[in-house]
Amino acid sequence: AQTVTQSQPEMSVQEAETVTLSCTYDTSESDYYLFWYKQPPSRQMILVIRQEAYKQQNATENRFSVNFQKAAKSFSLKISDSQLGDAAMYFCAYGRAGTASKLTFGTGTRLQVTL
Amino acid sequence: DTAVSQTPKYLVTQMGNDKSIKCEQNLGHDTMYWYKQDSKKFLKIMFSYNNKELIINETVPNRFSPKSPDKAHLNLHINSLELGDSAVYFCASSQSPYEQYFGPGTRLTVT
Numbered sequence: 001a002q003t004v005t006q007s008q009p010e011m012s013v014q015e016a017e018t019v020t021l022s023c024t025y026d027t028s029e030s031d032y033y034l035f036w037y038k039q040p041p042s043r044q045m046i047l048v049i050r051q052e053a054y055k056q057q058n059a060t061e062n063r064f065s066v067n068f069q070k071a072a073k074s075f076s077l078k079i080s081d082s083q084l085g086d087a088a089m090y091f092c093a094y095g096r097a098g099t100a101s102k103l104t105f106g107t108g109t110r111l112q113v114t115l
Numbered sequence: 116d117t118a119v120s121q122t123p124k125y126l127v128t129q130m131g132n133d134k135s136i137k138c139e140q141n142l143g144h145d146t147m148y149w150y151k152q153d154s155k156k157f158l159k160i161m162f163s164y165n166n167k168e169l170i171i172n173e174t175v176p177n178r179f180s181p182k183s184p185d186k187a188h189l190n191l192h193i194n195s196l197e198l199g200d201s202a203v204y205f206c207a208s209s210q211s212p213y214e215q216y217f218g219p220g221t222r223l224t225v226t
Contacts, residue, residue, distance in 0.1 A: 035214055039156075043203060045217035089156060095215075102148065102160035102171050103207075103215055 002027045004094050006106035013082045014114050020067075021077045021109045023092030031097040034068065034075045039108075040088040048090070051075065053097075079111075087113045118142050119218040121206050127224045128196055135192045136221045138206030145210060146170070147189040149181060152203040152220070164189055196225045 003026045013019035025034070036048040051059045051068050059066050063083075067076045079086055092106040119140045128134050140147060148171075149161040163171035164183040178194040189206060203222050207215040 033213070037217075043220050043222075045205060045207075045220075047214050047216070050214050091158065102163055102173075103150075103158075104160075105158040108156050 002029075002094050002096065002104045004092050004104050004106040006092055006109050008109045009107070010110045010112070012112040012114060013079070013086075015082055015084060017082055018078060018080045019082055019111065021079075021090050021092075021111070023075045023077070023106055025073050025075065025092070025094050025104075027073070027094065027096070029096050033095040033097065034066075035093040035095065035103070036064070036066070036075075036077045037091045037093060037105075038086075038088045039091065040085075045091075049077065082113050084113050084115075087111055119206060119208055119216050121204075121218040121221050123221060124219060125222050125224075127226065129226055130196055130198060132196050133192070133194045134196060134223070135190055136204055136206075136223075138189045138191070138218055140187055140206075140208040140216070140218075142208055142210075142216060144208040144216075145186065146208060147183065147186075148207040148209075148215060149189065149191050150205040150207060150217075152205060154202070158205070162189075162191075193223075196223075198225050201225045 005024045032053045034051045038046045049061045063080045065078045089108045093103040095101045146165045148163045152158045162181040167183045180192045183189045203220045206218040209215040
């Protein structure tokens with residue numbers, strides 16, 4: 001069974017600084033997808049970024065980028081130029097390639113952004 | 116233009132009651148899901164439907180019964196509600212195997 005581990009329950013970053021959230025996963029599959037979702041206090045789950053396992057290039061979306069290390073089964077999220085609106089729970093998720101594949105989530109990292 | 120909508124957003128009910136949560140997506144996706152988020156924020160899959168067919172049925176009490184009348188709708192009916200059913204329930208949809216889009220969640224409180 002696939003597992004996703006987020007070892008940082010809470011992180012804090014100052015506005016305009018950079019922060020990296022860690023995620024490791026365990027799978028025997030070779031074809032899969034990894035995601036970072038953000039959940040602000042509104043509780044809406046918002047997709048931040050997606051990475052296909054077959055792609056070597058790390059995904060980037062504006063201020064958000066990932067460091068995908070397939071051999072190490074590591075998938076960290078870097079947030080640059082942090083903003084107050086980035087404060088939220090961040091969930092790492094694994095999805096196996098294929099029809100109707102469920103997402104397996106980590107336990108989340110709560111990110112605080114301070115002035 | 117809400118992509119994935121759920122009703123109601125909040126549901127407070129007593130133990131033993133039966134309740135339903137409705138979900139609709141207008142994204143044209145083939146697959147819909149129900150997830151449960153517990154008080155510690157942990158998200159776990161409950162069910163998945165692909166083109167109205169049940170694909171995933173995790174270890175969920177049979178008091179929970181999903182129904183998909185068509186590709187755009189997936190409802191969740193819960194019988195004989197228990198205190199432990201209190202949680203936030205999320206509906207999601209995807210065009211497999213890509214990212215899933217989530218509804219706003221339904222906070223269920225059983226008293």
